[in-house]
Amino acid sequence: MLSYTEKIREIAGRLLQSGAVEMVIGFRAGTVPMMNEPHFAKTPADVQKLVWDSHCGINLANYLTDRKEKIGVLAKGCDSRNIVTHIIENKIKREQLVIIGVPCKGMVDKRKIAMKAETEITEVIEAETTITAKGHGFSKTFEKKDVLQHNCSLCIHRNPVIHDEMVAPPVVEQQGVDRYADVRSIAAMTPEQRWKYFEDLLAPCIRCYACRNACPLCYCPTCFVDESRPQWVGKSLDPSDVRTFHFLRAYHCAGRCTDCGACERACPVGINMRTFTKKLEQDCLDLFGWEVGLDPEVRPPLDVYRPQDPNDFIK
Amino acid sequence: MKMITINKSEWADGLQKAAQAYRLFGPVKEKEFHSFKRLQDGVLPDLACLNTRLSPKHLIYPQSEVMFDYTLDESRADHHILKEAARDDSPQAVVGIRPCDAKAFVLVRMNFDTPEYQDPYWIRAYEATTLVGLGCAAPCSSCFCTTAGCGPYHEEGLDVLLADAGNHYLAKVLTEKGAKFVAAAGWKTAAEPQAADRTIAALKQASESKITSFVQTDNLRSTETTDLHNAAFWEEVSFSCINCGTCTFSCPTCWCFDIQDENRGKAGVRMKNWDSCMYPLFTLHGTGHNPRGTKLHRVRQRFMHKLKYFVDKYDRGIHCVGCGRCVRLCPVNIDIRRVCNMMNNFAASGAACAIE
Amino acid sequence: MEHMGIEPGRLQFSWISSAESTKFVEVVTQVTAAIKALGPNSNFAKKMAEVA
Amino acid sequence: MLNPYLPYPVRIDDIAVETEDKNLKTFKFTFLDPGDEQKFAYKAGQFAELSVTGKGEIPIGIASSPTEKGFVMFTVNRVGLVSSHMHAMKPGDVMGIRGPMGNCYPWERMQGKNVVIIGGGFAFTTLRSSIVYMLHPDNRPKFKDIHVIYGARGPGMLLYRDELAEWERRDDIHMHITVDATTDPNWKYNVGFVPAITEKKAPPAGDDTYAIICGPPIMIKFTQPVLDRLGYSHDKIIMSLENRMKCGIGMCGRCNIGKEFVCKDGPVFTLEQLNKTPREY
Structure with missing residues (x-):
């Protein structure tokens, strides 16, 4: 994936110069290890700042919502599926976009690496399949596949599903991935155990809403937690309010979530909130045979009525 | 200003004694991260932590704090009248707070304690709190305290500054509050002040030299x-x-x-979040x-x-x-x-x- | 909801036309009985005193 | 330590509907503890937080004048959660008032000067307070000419109509009431937007003349160039701002324009001061 950078700059430069787009949205090198910053390029100097490596985890579809200009945007598999969802939901027009597809091998989970390091990581060096983390008097090399973001390790859509340009030939998709092991392990619990499990999961939440705001799907002008008339959810850290926020947010993403992992990646206190969305994703697959964001012509199952929709839950 | 030597063998015992007079808080590791928590039942603050993920500001300024309670029940004489909520302002001590986080309280005080108005919630909690700070021996690569008006051994805002000198801590007692805390812990071995100062100065210099990131602020004031x-x-x-x-x-x-x-039935609270x-x-x-x-x-x-x-x-x-x-x-x-x-x-x- | 630890049966769905008043009464009676049998759900009740 | 967040309990004495769209009501309050009235000593131009128990607080300019004793008065526009709830309340209900807050119009500096009051819509509340204050027999000699330019969308949208009529009849105050438009054949005052009327009726600028402007942003935007053309210097143009507030005492952090808090350092600023701060209001 490291070789992508040159190609990305080449494509971005060309698109800007030809006037095909007014800006190209990608990443520039971050100021701390294992972080890159979303960045827009409008000039040749900006283009030279664009980079690509295993730390481009933020979902760039988030930056397209309601924009009016013509935009070139880098898109991994998950980003491209969110772009499809954006197009279906009229948050951007297909004609406005030049989608620069980036075949993805998975993004690295900085929390996983940090936990395996003995001290603060001050530098990370990436090779094709490995990643080396260095700190004060410390250096350790990991196989990338062992330190991927959890969602990336389960991903079966690494190649962009929609694109106008590609920075490299498609990568081989993962086969035979067990995507719902976590959902099954929760299903095996009693209701009390589950309640406790989610209580522990959400205990550190500070309601900063990084998960919500990192999510390309969360674009409502006023989120239900911010409504004051009526006020649906209390504003304190009361556990029932925190939980109400998290599971309602998950419901709002049902049939729309691409499991891009932006929510977990953004969380400052390390909550794995995909534990909520994963269940809904599995239900959509089981009940409707639905996988989100593969086709801009098909609306999601909770958005349409079909006579064959399952209705066993209705008494 | 008093300088005390605390042998590391006296450390746990002293905190145990102090816990009788103070609610003790300190950095504790939970799952992946450290955070400032109440030290229950002899739990020791984890002083090896590189600083907590979130700041300890919540110990003085909770994320959610009840100010008043009230009743909306019109059969009660005091309906719709706000009354101060009960709160615990008994002495508390934060052990192992970093100088940066302690200095932060000094800055925040300028907002909450003004000549015209005083926020009673913040001020009462602040006055009830003793900050026992630990000089920072291993600053992170993202720390830029030395150019932000602070530093790894900065004393402003602390009541006691601890410096880890190998087999013992040097405790620089900076305020009356700090003296009370040290007395409650029963630490009283006086250190030779000049030697102790030299040790702290050397630790400070060693730590400051590890700071690699800086900000420039000299022009900010003069800009329009x-x-x-x-x-x-x-x-x-x-x-x-x-x-x-x-x-x-x-x-x-x-x-x-x-x-x-926030109301629940006829009862309710007004809170700060x-x-x-x-x-x-x-x-x-x-x-x-x-x-x-x-x-x-x-x-x-x-x-x-x-x-x-x-x-x-x-x-x-x-x-x-x-x-x-x-x-x-x-x-x-x-x-x-x-x-x-x-x-x-x-x-x-x-x-x-x-x-x- | 069950995934998160709400007991099975606490959330029920029915399809009732605005003309089906008898069915509405039946369903409401039945659901309230079923929920009462489960007892109060304390999980989602706010514990106000704990706010501090 | 005094708790600046604790409101004085008050009882609603009287509620009057002000405008034909019924969105503005004037509330007259009396303090449950008469001692609180002394503590709530205020000046014209200040505001207070009205506290509805169980709903929250809203910052509202004080419409009564310090010269009026035994009550305080606020005119509230129905916009949000608290104000809507207030509109459903009845005389006798108990709520709270916290304040007074903010600075006031610069009464010291305006002594011996001409004062031009320019107001629009429902922002006339603290201007009513100011006019009543200045017209009080103890205070009237302290000021030279007083002009009032006040406009609303239509005759039914003017606040305090009885008092406006009374002031029209006086000869120690020059009233220039206007409406944007009207079909009322009996309307005997001006028709036109406030900036246009200001251009025609405002007295000439000079060292002895201060203008106080309070109104919707659009009115301020177009009135300011008029005052510039008339030669008013920016230190003689006084404006009262509004921003979302919670604490009212300069602590909660949201109402600032640059380093100034609208709630504590304002809400009254001269245009000269505002020119030096970011326009975030």
């Missing part, structure tokens, strides 16, 4: 507020922001809050007009407040202690060090333009 406000770079700075509250909630110096009533200038709702008028309606406005407000308005209002430096939390936690890597230097350089380039 409106020029800085209108600078072109804000679009580029704010582009990646997702408008979450991570930076402000993790920041030890951010103090903004909201006031909310942390709020964030990153949220659109923060400044939204009832009419729908929002003076800071875009993320550019809001990102600019955060940095301008910390690095310009505060500088102008109090003339006490920037409203930042260089703890680096926002740098480490921002989901999209917006870096205050970079922005601070841009603002400072803008000042310099602005001056250059004026000469031309």
Whole structure:
């Protein structure tokens, strides 16, 4: 994936110069290890700042919502599926976009690496399949596949599903991935155990809403937690309010979530909130045979009525 | 100023004694991260931690705090009248707080303790708190305290400064509160002041030399507020922001809050909750007009407040202690060090333009 | 909801036309009986005193 | 330590509907503890937080004048959660008032000067307070000519109509009431927007003349160039701002314009001051 950078700059430069787009949205090198910053390029100097490596985890579809200009945007598999969802939901027009597809091998989970390091990581060096983390008097090399973001390790859509340009030939998709092991392990619990499990999961939440705001799907002008008339959810850290926020947010993403992992990646206190969305994703697959964001012509199952929709839950 | 030697063998015992007079708090590891928690039943603060993920500001300024309670039951004589809620202002001590986080309270105090008004909640909690700080021997790569008006052995705001000198701690007792705490812990071996000072100075120097990141702030004061406000770079700075509250909630110096009533049946409370200038709702008028309606406005407000308005209002430096939390936690890597230097350089380039 | 630890049966769905008043009464009676049998759900009740 | 967040309990004495759209009501309050009235000593131009128990607080300009004793008065526009709830309340209900807050109009500086009051819509509340204050027999000699330019969308949208009529009849105050448009054949005052009427009726600028402007942003935007053309200097143009507020005492952090808090350092600023701060209001 490291070789992508040159190609990305080449494509971005060309698109800007030809006037095909007014800006190209990608990443520039971050100021701390294992972080890159979303960045827009409008000039040749900006283009030279664009980079690509295993730390481009933020979902760039988030930056397209309601924009009016013509935009070139880098898109991994998950980003491209969110772009499809954006197009279906009229948050951007297909004609406005030049989608620069980036075949993805998975993004690295900085929390996983940090936990395996003995001290603060001050530098990370990436090779094709490995990643080396260095700190004060410390250096350790990991196989990338062992330190991927959890969602990336389960991903079966690494190649962009929609694109106008590609920075490299498609990568081989993962086969035979067990995507719902976590959902099954929760299903095996009693209701009390589950309640406790989610209580522990959400205990550190500070309601900063990084998960919500990192999510390309969360674009409502006023989120239900911010409504004051009526006020649906209390504003304190009361556990029932925190939980109400998290599971309602998950419901709002049902049939729309691409499991891009932006929510977990953004969380400052390390909550794995995909534990909520994963269940809904599995239900959509089981009940409707639905996988989100593969086709801009098909609306999601909770958005349409079909006579064959399952209705066993209705008494 | 007294200097005390605390042999590490006396440490646990002393804290146990202090726990009889104080509610003790300190850094404790939970799952992956450290946070400041109540030290129950002889649990020791984990002083090896590189600083906690979130700041300890909640110990004085909880994220959610009940101010008043009331009844809406009209059969009661005092219906609809607010009454002060019960609270615990018994002495508490924060053991192992870093100098940056302690200095942050000094800055926040300027907001809550003013000549005209005093916030009784913050002030009572602050007055009940003794800050027993640990000099920071291993600053992180994102720490920039030395150029943010602070430092790894900075004393301002602390009641006791501890320095780890191998088999013992040197405790520099800085205030009356600190003296009381040391007495309650029963630590009384006086250290030879000059030798102790030399040891601390050496540790301080060693630590400061490990700090590799800096901000420049010298031009901020002299720059015109409106020029800085209108600078072109804000679009580029704010582009990646997702408008979450991570930076402000993790920041030890951010103090903004909201006031909310919450009812349950006929009873209810009025409370203060942390709020964030990153949220659109923060400044939204009832009419729908929002003076800071875009993320550019809001990102600019955060940095301008910390690095310009505060500088102008109090003339006490920037409203930042260089703890680096926002740098480490921002989901999209917006870096205050970079922005601070841009603002400072803008000042310099602005001056250059004026000469031309 | 069950995934998160709400007991099975606490959330029920029925399809009732605005003309089916008898069915509405039946369903409401049945659901309230079923929920009462489960007892109060304390999980989602706010514990106000704990706010501090 | 005094708790600045604790409101004085008050009882609603009287509620009057002000405008034909019924969105503005004037509330007259009396303090449950008469001692609180002394503590709530205020000046014209200040505001207070009205506290509805169980709903929250809203910052509202004080419409009564310090010269009026035994009650305080506020005119509230129905916009949000708290104000809507207030509109459903009845005389006798108990709520709270916290304040007074903010600075006031610069009465010291305006002594011996001409005062031009320019107001629009429902922002006339603290201007009513100011006019009543200045017209009080103890205070009237302290000021030279007083002009009032006040406009609303239509005759039914003017606040305090009885008092306006009474002031029209006096000869120690020059009233220039206007409406944007009207079909009322009996309307005997001006028709036109406030900036246009200001251009025609405002007295000439000079060292002895201060203008106080308070109104919707659009009115301010177009009135300011008029005052510039008339030669008013920016240190003689006084404006009262509004921003979302919670604490009212300069602590909660949201209402700032630059380093100034609208709630504590304002809401009254001269245009000269505002020119030096970011326009975030």
